Amino acid sequence: MKPGVRLLQWLLGTFLGLGLMTLVVAALIMPLLFNLLWPPPRPEVEAHNSPPPTPAKSSANSPSPTPEPTPTQSARPNPEGRVIYGDGLRVRDRPSREANALGGVAFDEVVTILGRSEDGEWLKIRTKNNLEGWVLAFGVQETPPQSPASSETPQ
Numbered sequence: 408m409k410p411g412v413r414l415l416q417w418l419l420g421t422f423l424g425l426g427l428m429t430l431v432v433a434a435l436i437m438p439l440l441f442n443l444l445w446p447p448p449r450p451e452v453e454a455h456n457s458p459p460p461t462p463a464k465s466s467a468n469s470p471s472p473t474p475e476p477t478p479t480q481s482a483r484p485n486p487e488g489r490v491i492y493g494d495g496l497r498v499r500d501r502p503s504r505e506a507n508a509l510g511g512v513a514f515d516e517v518v519t520i521l522g523r524s525e526d527g528e529w530l531k532i533r534t535k536n537n538l539e540g541w542v543l544a545f546g547v548q549e550t551p552p553q554s555p556a557s558s559e560t561p562q
Contacts, residue, residue, distance in 0.1 A: 486520045488532070492546030502529035502541040509540045518542075520549060 490496055495513045499506035502524040512518060512534055521539070522531040529541045 485533075486549055488518050488520050488530070488547040488549045490514055490516045490518065490542075490546055491548045492543075496542040496546045498532070498534070498538055498540035498542055500540055502531075506541070510534075510538050512538075512542065517550070518547065520547070 490512050491514075493514055495511050495516075497508045498510045498512060500509055512532070516534065518532040518534050520530055520532055523529070523544065524531075524541070528544055530544045530547055531539070531541055532547065533539045
């Protein structure tokens with residue numbers, strides 16, 4: 408064979424081999440890169456809420472039972488929660504996805520829980536910067552209240 412033809416065969420084989428190896432490596436790496444570049448899909452969470460119990464109405468003719476004493480409730484501060492949704496949450500002016508965004512709270516930020524919507528899907532919160540508004544409830548985990556004894560430092 409002529410030397411020019413052999414050189415041409417060698418170059419063609421080398422480029423085809425390198426091209427094939429590049430395609431295989433790209434096919435293996437591309438799914439990993441795409442998973443790192445885009446955030447995960449938003450979780451679908453059902454709101455677990457039950458309607459508040461309605462007080463039983465007594466008729467005028469039935470004898471009324473003696474009311475049980477209700478325990479006195481101390482002035483308990485509003486519960487706190489921690490943002491557990493990785494992208495943080497938007498604070499809105501009313502409990503609706505179409506409501507105006509007032510700002511946001513970052514992941515792992517502690518907020519004060521002021522209330523809950525009737526459907527249980529939204530929480531009214533106050534941030535450490537005194538921003539008040541509504542966030543989706545699935546993104547906030549309520550932290551257990553600390554007892555006064557646990558907040559003391561050991562001697």
